[in-house]
Amino acid sequence: MKSDIILGGVGGQGILSIAAAIGLAALKNNLHLKQSEVHGMSQRGGDVQSHLRISSKPIASDLIPKGKADLIISVEPMEGLRYLPFLSNDGWLVTNITPFNNITDYPNIDDIMKQIKAFPNHIAIDADTIAKAAGSSRSSNIVMLGAASPFIDIPYEKLEEGIRQLFGKKGEELVNTNLKALKAGREFTEKNR
Amino acid sequence: MEKLLLLGDEAIAQGAIDGGMSGIYAYPGTPSTEIMEFVHGSKIAEELNIHRLWSTNEKTAMESALGMSYAGKRSMVCFKHVGLNVAADAFVNASITGVNGGVIVVSADDPSMHSSQNEQDSRFYAKFTLIPILEPSNQQEAYDMAYYGFELSEMLNVPVMLRITTRLAHSRAGVQRKDMKKQNQLRLPSDPRQFVLLPAIARKNYKKLLGMQPAMEVESEKSPFNQYIDGANKKLGIIAAGLAFNYLMENYDNGKNPNPILKLSQYPLPEKQVAKLYNECDSILVLEDGAPLIEEMLKGFLNLGKPIHGRLDGAVPRDGELNPNIVAKALGMEIHEGQDVPDVVKNRPPSLCQGCGHSDVFLALNEVLLEYGAGRVFSDIGCYTLAALPPYNSINSCVDMGASITMAIGAADAGLVPAVSVIGDSTFTHSGMTGLLDAVNKNSPITVIISDNSTTGMTGGQTSAAHGRIYDICKGIGVDPEHLKILTPLKKNHEENVKILREELSYNGLSVLIPTRECIQTFARRKRSEKGESNE
Numbered sequence: 173m174k175s176d177i178i179l180g181g182v183g184g185q186g187i188l189s190i191a192a193a194i195g196l197a198a199l200k201n202n203l204h205l206k207q208s209e210v211h212g213m214s215q216r217g218g219d220v221q222s223h224l225r226i227s228s229k230p231i232a233s234d235l236i237p238k239g240k241a242d243l244i245i246s247v248e249p250m251e252g253l254r255y256l257p258f259l260s261n262d263g264w265l266v267t268n269i270t271p272f273n274n275i276t277d278y279p280n281i282d283d284i285m286k287q288i289k290a291f292p293n294h295i296a297i298d299a300d301t302i303a304k305a306a307g308s309s310r311s312s313n314i315v316m317l318g319a320a321s322p323f324i325d326i327p328y329e330k331l332e333e334g335i336r337q338l339f340g341k342k343g344e345e346l347v348n349t350n351l352k353a354l355k356a357g358r359e360f361t362e363k364n365r
Numbered sequence: 366m367e368k369l370l371l372l373g374d375e376a377i378a379q380g381a382i383d384g385g386m387s388g389i390y391a392y393p394g395t396p397s398t399e400i401m402e403f404v405h406g407s408k409i410a411e412e413l414n415i416h417r418l419w420s421t422n423e424k425t426a427m428e429s430a431l432g433m434s435y436a437g438k439r440s441m442v443c444f445k446h447v448g449l450n451v452a453a454d455a456f457v458n459a460s461i462t463g464v465n466g467g468v469i470v471v472s473a474d475d476p477s478m479h480s481s482q483n484e485q486d487s488r489f490y491a492k493f494t495l496i497p498i499l500e501p502s503n504q505q506e507a508y509d510m511a512y513y514g515f516e517l518s519e520m521l522n523v524p525v526m527l528r529i530t531t532r533l534a535h536s537r538a539g540v541q542r543k544d545m546k547k548q549n550q551l552r553l554p555s556d557p558r559q560f561v562l563l564p565a566i567a568r569k570n571y572k573k574l575l576g577m578q579p580a581m582e583v584e585s586e587k588s589p590f591n592q593y594i595d596g597a598n599k600k601l602g603i604i605a606a607g608l609a610f611n612y613l614m615e616n617y618d619n620g621k622n623p624n625p626i627l628k629l630s631q632y633p634l635p636e637k638q639v640a641k642l643y644n645e646c647d648s649i650l651v652l653e654d655g656a657p658l659i660e661e662m663l664k665g666f667l668n669l670g671k672p673i674h675g676r677l678d679g680a681v682p683r684d685g686e687l688n689p690n691i692v693a694k695a696l697g698m699e700i701h702e703g704q705d706v707p708d709v710v711k712n713r714p715p716s717l718c719q720g721c722g723h724s725d726v727f728l729a730l731n732e733v734l735l736e737y738g739a740g741r742v743f744s745d746i747g748c749y750t751l752a753a754l755p756p757y758n759s760i761n762s763c764v765d766m767g768a769s770i771t772m773a774i775g776a777a778d779a780g781l782v783p784a785v786s787v788i789g790d791s792t793f794t795h796s797g798m799t800g801l802l803d804a805v806n807k808n809s810p811i812t813v814i815i816s817d818n819s820t821t822g823m824t825g826g827q828t829s830a831a832h833g834r835i836y837d838i839c840k841g842i843g844v845d846p847e848h849l850k851i852l853t854p855l856k857k858n859h860e861e862n863v864k865i866l867r868e869e870l871s872y873n874g875l876s877v878l879i880p881t882r883e884c885i886q887t888f889a890r891r892k893r894s895e896k897g898e899s900n901e
């Protein structure tokens with residue numbers, strides 16, 4: 173099996189917690205993993221990406237070649253579109269629809285949505301609202317992970333274990349909120365794909 | 366032992382800890398920062414009491430590491446590539462002194478300049494100082510090289526460079542640890558004059574260093590990190606250095622390579638292996654993540670031999686980091702990219718955080734400068750450099766750490782009066798203090814703004830070397846107390862700050878203003894950790 177995933181967002185939005193949860197789940201499945209992150213300058217409110225590669229075979233490159241990604245998970249609608257050159261023809265674009273507007277020329281959201289909808293394999297989800305309903309607006313990243321989970325070749329239970337491990341130190345309540353967020357995201361995709 | 370999921374930087378730190386390191390010396394800089402930060406978080410490092418405080422700059426770090434080596438123990442120095450420029454005097458001479466305890470110098474290059482002013486390739490420094498380079502192709506090798514590098518350094522009597530690039534530094538993969546080695550005992554050099562570089566001794570040491578070159582080559586020939594992988598198609602032989610090897614292998618399904626490959630991760634170049642590839646193949650492609658160092662060596666000035674392809678003939682772009690697609694193109698393979706980026710996607714450059722104290726400084730400065738005209742603000746490197754972008758458009762230079770004060774001096778000497786310099790607290794202690802002494806000695810008509818946010822913000826909030834002592838340092842250097850003032854950069858103080866700035870800019874001599882307010886990111890983190898601790 174192989175999943176090549178690009179995570180996109182804005183510096184400070186915490187895309188790395190999504191990567192960490194998938195990473196922990198992959199390790200539990202004895203899979204190979206490489207995950208390239210962006211640190212430094214762009215973390216200051218610039219666009220950030222992470223390339224996450226999981227495979228049952230050893231992985232060569234830390235970067236995903238263009239046209240080879242199976243999945244883009246974006247916590248911001250414009251940012252997901254930035255990585256389209258990486259997505260394979262039958263790959264999925266899973267994106268949050270809440271804009272993060274910290275630039276003066278941020279485009280009209282309708283124009284962004286039009287582009288997202290033009291892409292055949294897409295899931296556009298209001299992760300912020302769903303996260304709030306699940307108990308905490310701060311778990312919108314995990315809602316995104318849940319929404320993307322049907323496209324990741326890892327058993328759902330392993331993702332749950334990853335979440336338990338990631339948030340375990342911070343208490344049972346937070347674990348449960350995030351498990352709920354994960355489930356809510358997954359259910360959205362199952363209904364809307 | 367268990368497998369760990371580590372960044373390349375973290376793998377280096379763990380390898381050094383397990384390899385018997387007694388001290389790590391570093392100044393933060395992307396992409397090297399996480400090496401020291403990992404050691405800070407390591408329980409073993411704490412138990413073993415490995416020295417692990419930040420240094421004030423890269424030169425002090427390099428020298429302290431050399432001092433630890435003098436005393437017989439193993440030390441590591443870490444910085445980003447431009448940090449090597451700052452450390453260069455010590456670095457170059459350390460190859461002449463040689464070492465006692467092993468020294469590994471980690472220089473983290475940033476091809477494509479993700480977070481840097483240039484993309485210089487550290488390997489050139491190691492080449493002219495005649496020391497070995499280790500250049501890992503993956504996280505496991507990064508660990509292994511840090512683990513083994515101390516021994517190599519002690520055996521060859523020189524510091525060893527461990528050269529990485531951004532992509533490896535900030536990419537995670539599984540790493541297998543090895544058994545921990547004991548630290549060295551305190552032990553003086555057997556020759557008490559080894560580190561005394563008087564010309565007579567330096568000449569002797571240098572000849573020794575030259576004499577060591579064959580031994581270094583032997584190590585490269587037998588290094589497990591260099592590998593000759595045969596292939597049937599001898600039309601082209603490929604040299605893949607460091608990370609380039611992965612990008613190359615990514616393009617071969619099932620890891621089967623049609624052409625012979627020399628995977629290169631230890632220098633000096635293993636002459637026999639390079640010659641074998643050259644002799645067996647009709648032409649050579651060189652893939653290196655950085656400048657065309659190997660390519661130039663093979664090609665020679667007159668390019669009289671077999672065709673050598675790489676960055677110099679356009680087979681690979683002349684600048685920027687490599688990736689699997691660039692390598693595919695160089696191999697003549699077809700690439701099937703996904704859709705183009707739609708036009709609706711706009712650039713999203715980094716920016717100052719909402720509520721950052723630096724922004725209040727620039728808003729006040731912009732207002733006062735309306736009276737003098739633009740083009741006179743010399744800035745430095747830190748979060749405040751982002752004021753070069755809209756909406757501030759405040760600064761006119763950013764060159765190297767410390768250059769704000771000294772460039773303002775020169776511009777004022779040329780008649781650009783008043784000239785303003787803007788520098789952060791960490792950059793000021795890194796290399797601004799000496800420039801300020803120049804300004805004091807000449808009473809230069811410049812206004813120096815030390816925007817003190819009590820941290821090293823740009824690199825993630827490391828301790829600032831002179832936290833809370835900037836004012837006293839300036840006074841000690843000799844700044845006239847009449848023109849040395851602390852401001853609080855808050856919206857509500859805007860009018861007052863404008864007034865002070867206006868007064869000091871009109872003063873025909875040196876003024877130093879210190880706007881002081883903690884970075885809101887470190888402030889928030891501090892509050893969170895204080896709260897977290899009280900809950901436990």
Ligand SMILES: Cc1ncc(C[n+]2csc(CCOP(=O)(O)OP(=O)(O)O)c2C)c(N)n1
Pocket residue numbers: 392393394395423445447448451746747748749766788789790791792793818820821822823824829
């Ligand atoms: C020689 C060198 N070393 C390290 C760096 C990396 N670096 C860039 S900005 C910075 C910190 C600046 O801190 P400070 O001056 O306090 O400004 P702040 O970011 O906190 O505003 C560092 C370490 C560099 N660019 N050059």
Ligand code: SF4
Pocket residue numbers: 216716717718720721722723748818822823884885886887
């Ligand atoms: S990290 Fe701190 S210093 Fe840097 S922009 Fe944000 S608030 Fe300002």
